[in-house]
Amino acid sequence: MPNMNDAKWTETLSFRLSTLGVLVADQYAEALAVHDLKPKHVGLLEVLGSGLAGSQLEIAKLMRVAPSLVVSLADHLESMGAIERLRDPADRRRQILSLTSEGRDLLAECTAKALVLDAKVAAELTSSQHAALSEALGRLAASYGLPVRK
Amino acid sequence: MPNMNDAKWTETLSFRLSTLGVLVADQYAEALAVHDLKPKHVGLLEVLGSGLAGSQLEIAKLMRVAPSLVVSLADHLESMGAIERLRDPADRRRQILSLTSEGRDLLAECTAKALVLDAKVAAELTSSQHAALSEALGRLAASYGLPVRK
């Protein structure tokens, strides 16, 4: 006998959450392409912009990413002049990364792109749906605990 | 002057939607690992299970994926005995894919894993939050139109 709940699964929370989430993430990635950036580059910019920053190793932990990846992300951002590397005088193994003013501008532009995308998503919803979605996602975000771009 | 809405962005719908979505997608992928499957393998099984199936090219279009990827996904599933390839007698270029009974069982197990994951997500929410989230995501899913796993 064929199983009974084929159709149901695509209406599941986790299915929709993951498919829509990946879709939005892809759209965001696409919007960033004009700046020659990937989401993780922006993630690094955001970490630096939030002031939580520090050494590359700390950034790697914050972003839950291999330290060697931080190197290549930072290389790219540095080559475009968005960030600076500065040896920590107190511990000359460490590289302290910081935003340049160009980097701050770039981050602002990326944020703007994100807000545009956000508006497109919001446009599909009534304001009460928007509020409810926001609250529920906020709850989930709090319990899963991740203010970091993947 | 530093820009004003640094903190705000991480509370955005699209940010939370994409980060949480990717997170859930990752957890789902992890849950599938015991079956030696990736989400896209299951996506293919789901397409076949839904009866929309047909030739590999049609499947590729449904899944929005390169035809050559369907080949390798199908190779893997065929090697585990989950699907069968059958030349279309009417057009012997086409391969018609179909689920074997083992394939149906496998799909059911994957669906079960997904429901477990779904329950974990739901456990973080009140029932009214759950309902609201479900409705809002449903609306978005409808307007973006994608009942297909990514």
Place this chain on the structure above:
DNA sequence: CTTAAATCATTCACAGTATAAACGATTAGA
């Protein structure tokens, strides 16, 4: 002090995922 172990950034080799282009078999159309 001096030497051994740990730490940070970097490089290098590699695995995994996906695509696009080239190819052979088959079918459709002029």
Place this chain on the structure above:
DNA sequence: TCTAATCGTTTATACTGTGAATGATTTAAG
């Protein structure tokens, strides 16, 4: 009939990310 298009497959390749090895520096032990 023979030319062009289609389907599946193979092959080459790009891309993202990881982990292990390396070199520079710092910390800890004796």
